Amino acid sequence: MLIFYYSKGSSALAAHILLEEAGANYEARHVALAQQEHMDPGYLAVNPKGRIPALETRDGFLSENPAILTYIAQTHPEAGMLPDTPYEAARVHAFNAYLSSTVHVAFAHFQKGARWTDDQAAIETMRAKVPVNLAEAAKLIEDHYFKGPWVMGDRYTIADPYLFLLHRWMEKAGTEFAPFEKLAAHVAAMRERSAVLRALEAHEIS
Ligand SMILES: N[C@@H](CCC(=O)N[C@@H](CS)C(=O)NCC(=O)O)C(=O)O
Known part of the structure; x- marks a missing residue:
């Protein structure tokens, strides 16, 4: 199962939409930016950049919106979210x-x-x-x-x-x-x- 780290109202909304579009099996974990939770050591172990979003996959952690969006699309090819050519x-x-x-x-x-x-x-x-x-x-x-x-x-x-x-x-x-x-x-x-x-x-x- 994927673990998706997001903050409400942040740019994580894009990947959140895509996880829903793809019908992905994921757990969403909220990281409150206002409470500086993105700077907690536990979250910095997920993303040392201290930024949202991040995605925990079976192969390791991912950060950066374009990479996360691409990963979700490529692991859910049936959703057809990336062109073939x-x-x-x-x-x-x-x-x-x-x-x-x-x-x-x-x-x-x-x-x-x-x-x-x-x-x-x-x-x-x-x-x-x-x-x-x-x-x-x-x-x-x-x-x-x-x-x-x-x-x-x-x-x-x-x-x-x-x-x-x-x-x-x-x-x-x-x-x-x-x-x-x-x-x-x-x-x-x-x-x-x-x-x-x-x-x-x-x-x-x-
Ligand atoms: N290049 C990163 C940017 C991520 C980013 O800056 N996210 C903001 C929320 S939209 C954040 O984590 N801000 C926390 C901060 O700047 O302290 C990406 O595309 O994922």
Whole structure:
């Protein structure tokens, strides 16, 4: 059985959705960020980076959203969450790498600026830029990478639950999401999936 370490309302929501989509046999263990439980020695043994999410598999521990999403998809091939051809699969990984390395990091400057500087004025300056950076990312995705109705077109893949985080990041940062009509339709379509509703309930998100 898989053990999934998550925090309510965190980016772990993407993998939580995928575990539900795949019908995976897993136990969810909550790690409260607000209580600094991610820095407890017990959790640092799971993920020395002290970040959420993490996944305990029969082979060992995994961290990093794109890797966890890929692992769940590859161990549940019947769910069909990864394209079969190398090129299409690589496009999914490229999309998720962009969310992980650029968009999530851009959002982190809204709440976690102290990771990059101790200068309070610089933290405020970086924070002020976050809504602009997220809007630019959303425009890039909408104009160039989102095919519709799902990220890759007709096929729902591991890019979809990950993209679902974007509107939450934008709302938290105060970026208007509604103008991105294709992405807004994607959020609405995601909310019609029972797996998404179950994961949202686990995160206590209405
Ligand atoms: N690159 C990591 C980022 C994970 C990450 O930063 N998670 C946040 C929650 S969304 C976290 O654990 N924050 C705790 C902290 O920064 O102290 C991934 O994609 O899994």
